[in-house]
Amino acid sequence: MARGPARNLLYLYLSNNNSSKFRFFSVSSRFLHTHFTEPKKIQDFHICGHPLPTPPQFSPLWFNQWKRFDLFNFYGHPFSTVVENEDNESELCNLDVEENECENGTLGSEKRLNFVQIASRDPVEIYKELRGASKGEKQTRADWDVLIEIFRCFAKSGWASNQALAVYIGAAFFPTAAHKFRNFFFKKCKADIAKYLVSLGPCIEAEKFLFPIFVEFCLEEFPDEIKCFRKMVESADLTKPHTWFPFARAMKRKIIYHCGPTNSGKTYNALQRFMEAKKGIYCSPLRLLAMEVFDKVNGLGVYCSLLTGQEKKHVPFSNHVACTVEMVSTDEMYDVAVIDEIQMMADSHRGYAWTRALLGLKADEIHVCGDPSVLDIVRKICSETGDGLVEQHYERFKPLVVEAKTLLGDLKNVRSGDCVVAFSRREIFEVKLAIEKHTNHRCCVIYGALPPETRRQQATLFNDPNNEFDVLVASDAVGMGLNLNIRRIIFNTLSKYNGDKIVPVPSSQVKQIAGRAGRRGSRYPEGLTTTLQLEDLDYLIECLKKPFDEVHKVGLFPFYEQVELFAGQIPNSTFSELLDRFGENCRLDGSYFLCQYNHIKKIANMLEKVQGLSLEDRFNFCFAPVNIRDPKAMYHLLKFASSYAQELPVNIAMGMPKCSARNDSELLDLETRHQVLSMYMWLSNHFENDKFPYFKKAEAMATGIAELLGESLANARWKPESRNSGKQKGQEKDGGNERPRRSQETPLSQQQQLEKVAA
Numbered sequence: 001m002a003r004g005p006a007r008n009l010l011y012l013y014l015s016n017n018n019s020s021k022f023r024f025f026s027v028s029s030r031f032l033h034t035h036f037t038e039p040k041k042i043q044d045f046h047i048c049g050h051p052l053p054t055p056p057q058f059s060p061l062w063f064n065q066w067k068r069f070d071l072f073n074f075y076g077h078p079f080s081t082v083v084e085n086e087d088n089e090s091e092l093c094n095l096d097v098e099e100n101e102c103e104n105g106t107l108g109s110e111k112r113l114n115f116v117q118i119a120s121r122d123p124v125e126i127y128k129e130l131r132g133a134s135k136g137e138k139q140t141r142a143d144w145d146v147l148i149e150i151f152r153c154f155a156k157s158g159w160a161s162n163q164a165l166a167v168y169i170g171a172a173f174f175p176t177a178a179h180k181f182r183n184f185f186f187k188k189c190k191a192d193i194a195k196y197l198v199s200l201g202p203c204i205e206a207e208k209f210l211f212p213i214f215v216e217f218c219l220e221e222f223p224d225e226i227k228c229f230r231k232m233v234e235s236a237d238l239t240k241p242h243t244w245f246p247f248a249r250a251m252k253r254k255i256i257y258h259c260g261p262t263n264s265g266k267t268y269n270a271l272q273r274f275m276e277a278k279k280g281i282y283c284s285p286l287r288l289l290a291m292e293v294f295d296k297v298n299g300l301g302v303y304c305s306l307l308t309g310q311e312k313k314h315v316p317f318s319n320h321v322a323c324t325v326e327m328v329s330t331d332e333m334y335d336v337a338v339i340d341e342i343q344m345m346a347d348s349h350r351g352y353a354w355t356r357a358l359l360g361l362k363a364d365e366i367h368v369c370g371d372p373s374v375l376d377i378v379r380k381i382c383s384e385t386g387d388g389l390v391e392q393h394y395e396r397f398k399p400l401v402v403e404a405k406t407l408l409g410d411l412k413n414v415r416s417g418d419c420v421v422a423f424s425r426r427e428i429f430e431v432k433l434a435i436e437k438h439t440n441h442r443c444c445v446i447y448g449a450l451p452p453e454t455r456r457q458q459a460t461l462f463n464d465p466n467n468e469f470d471v472l473v474a475s476d477a478v479g480m481g482l483n484l485n486i487r488r489i490i491f492n493t494l495s496k497y498n499g500d501k502i503v504p505v506p507s508s509q510v511k512q513i514a515g516r517a518g519r520r521g522s523r524y525p526e527g528l529t530t531t532l533q534l535e536d537l538d539y540l541i542e543c544l545k546k547p548f549d550e551v552h553k554v555g556l557f558p559f560y561e562q563v564e565l566f567a568g569q570i571p572n573s574t575f576s577e578l579l580d581r582f583g584e585n586c587r588l589d590g591s592y593f594l595c596q597y598n599h600i601k602k603i604a605n606m607l608e609k610v611q612g613l614s615l616e617d618r619f620n621f622c623f624a625p626v627n628i629r630d631p632k633a634m635y636h637l638l639k640f641a642s643s644y645a646q647e648l649p650v651n652i653a654m655g656m657p658k659c660s661a662r663n664d665s666e667l668l669d670l671e672t673r674h675q676v677l678s679m680y681m682w683l684s685n686h687f688e689n690d691k692f693p694y695f696k697k698a699e700a701m702a703t704g705i706a707e708l709l710g711e712s713l714a715n716a717r718w719k720p721e722s723r724n725s726g727k728q729k730g731q732e733k734d735g736g737n738e739r740p741r742r743s744q745e746t747p748l749s750q751q752q753q754l755e756k757v758a759a
């Protein structure tokens with residue numbers, strides 16, 4: 001049990017979805033008060049995953065049955081108090097006296113008893129007493145000073161502000177409420193309460209003592225503010241996401257989890273069922289992988305279309321489609337669906353797309369492929385949705401062998417069939433330059449900023465044994481699901497820039513990348529992996545040995561309708577403010593987190609000055625695939641949005657370069673141009689066609705630029721430049737970072753945005 005004079009009080013805040021009233025228990029070691037206005041309506045509150053009993057059963061005895069209590073606030077966030085019943089009931093019962101003797105050993109026993117009584121008094125009674133007092137009792141100057149400090153700390157307390165959310169006192173309003181509470185308290189203050197607070201001083205105990213009295217005060221004083229905030233919170237309700245898809249819920253779906261490490265045949269087996277089905281959908285994490293499946297399936301005689309944010313390749317008579325996961329339709333019915341790389345549900349940015357696909361797909365059979373990290377959470381989701389779950393476990397076809405010798409820091413030691421992995425564009429070109437300078441090998445490159453067509457061309461060039469391009473230099477863009485003729489993966493480094501600082505590459509990603517070596521059916525079915533530097537080897541081995549971390553939460557993001565509903569509660573705010581307020585106030589179940597939206601906010605801020613866009617237009621523009629770190633691409637997005645807002649047909653407003661790049665800045669320019677065209681195509685697919693009428697032209701230009709990029713890469717023998725000259729060194733790495741480009745690669749679908757919240 002937590003120690004301290006006031007800590008023998010434990011507060012559980014219970015809220016009821018149907019009314020604005022809140023419930024409050026003060027549980028002390030001696031007694032338990034309950035204050036319920038409508039006890040029967042308590043719902044959904046759990047202690048340690050156990051449902052809270054209804055009030056009649058709720059007694060100190062029941063409480064003592066548990067060794068440990070993790071309390072959660074209204075939002076399902078862990079309540080900051082964690083109570084442990086270390087021994088037994090008797091210790092718990094004696095706690096007040098012992099603790100107070102310990103803590104207040106210098107005080108007289110009478111006073112101690114008083115303090116014990118005050119500490120364990122019902123806060124509602126204290127509040128009533130204060131409210132009823134005609135004026136405050138006198139305090140000494142020194143005591144006033146301490147009280148002022150206590151209230152100053154209370155008004156700034158993150159703990160109190162966080163707990164206040166549970167009774168619908170928003171973070172923005174909390175300081176005002178705390179200030180008014182202070183004035184009230186000082187006007188009415190009783191000597192014994194003041195003395196008790198002074199004895200505690202400005203500390204968390206004092207905050208915990210004051211907090212329930214503060215809550216009583218707020219309920220009486222600010223009913224309108226509470227009601228208003230409650231409405232806002234309710235409109236940001238992301239709990240029970242499985243109920244958002246009533247049609248999928250009406251089905252009894254069979255989920256087959258293909259669980260195992262890389263190169264174990266998970267996707268292969270799922271695709272077998274996909275091809276056998278009358279109507280099927282394959283959901284890919286990458287455009288490139290969607291293209292690989294599209295080619296493979298069509299090659300095997302099953303007509304299959306391709307759907308990504310940028311392209312719709314309709315194959316006549318096809319009943320199958322390979323799409324990027326963000327583009328999946330939850331309206332269509334399918335016999336078989338495949339969701340590849342299901343562990344991406346936990347991705348901090350894109351996770352919601354996998355969650356949505358799993359919850360919302362209307363398919364009799366859904367094959368999910370991935371590592372075991374999300375197995376438990378998929379089990380939990382299936383028990384909530386009522387779907388059946390079959391688990392199929394896989395082992396690697398051939399073990400991956402670590403070469404202990406490493407390259408001893410010398411790129412001269414690369415061999416045919418090697419793939420050197422680097423985590424920034426700059427590093428990739430440096431490695432390519434060094435290899436081509438010091439050896440007879442020629443290098444293909446794959447990194448996120450390249451169009452998928454160019455990456456595919458580079459992969460084909462590398463896979464083909466009849467040319468001189470026998471080494472691949474790639475970023476982690478090769479890391480997911482792809483099948484290439486790689487003999488050995490060499491990590492150039494094992495750290496990367498995460499948008500903020502240099503960090504070790506996560507072990508799950510190291511495994512994914514290393515798993516590209518020695519694919520079954522490739523020229524090198526025996527896979528090897530190693531590092532460039534000897535000092536990185538231990539980390540590589542550690543990563544490969546490490547079991548998969550179990551994921552406890554998966555991503556969610558609101559649909560447009562949810563954001564719109566929420567916007568109704570805070571009129572006159574910008575879209576970026578709206579997103580922030582939504583993020584602050586949204587409610588989530590314990591198994592979900594809200595995906596990060598910093599990149600969306602950055603676009604929202606830029607588009608703020610564009611007049612005449614509806615909220616929905618802004619929402620859609622914010623999901624356009626743009627590298628937010630590329631000012632030229634951002635400028636084009638701004639121009640597109642401005643023309644759109646003026647109801648003008650949106651022009652591409654960009655010329656076609658005449659030849660391939662002769663230096664790195666020309667290569668960067670080609671990359672940006674392709675990204676702008678890709679963005680145009682995406683916008684054309686996501687807004688009404690006549691608003692972006694030059695789709696065909698953009699497509700033709702994009703194809704031309706992808707070819708120029710391929711030619712440029714074949715001849716690239718120059719030192720890399722940063723995308724934004726004049727940037728600091730750390731930021732330069734951004735140019736090669738994957739995060740922003742991931743959104744370019746697999747943009748989010750409008751269908752997702754427009755998915756109905758619930759029928």
Ligand SMILES: Nc1ncnc2c1ncn2[C@@H]1O[C@H](COP(=O)(O)OP(=O)(O)OP(=O)(O)O)[C@@H](O)[C@H]1O
Pocket residue numbers: 260261262263264265266267268269369480481482483515519520521522
């Ligand atoms: N039964 C099989 N017969 C022939 N080829 C197979 C078979 N199973 C898998 N393969 C081939 O082995 C390679 C790896 O299989 P697959 O892509 O399914 O692995 P995976 O477990 O999905 O790997 P990753 O986790 O990297 O996505 C592929 O080229 C696939 O075509």
Ligand SMILES: [Mg+2]
Pocket residue numbers: 266267268340369481
């Ligand atoms: Mg796979």
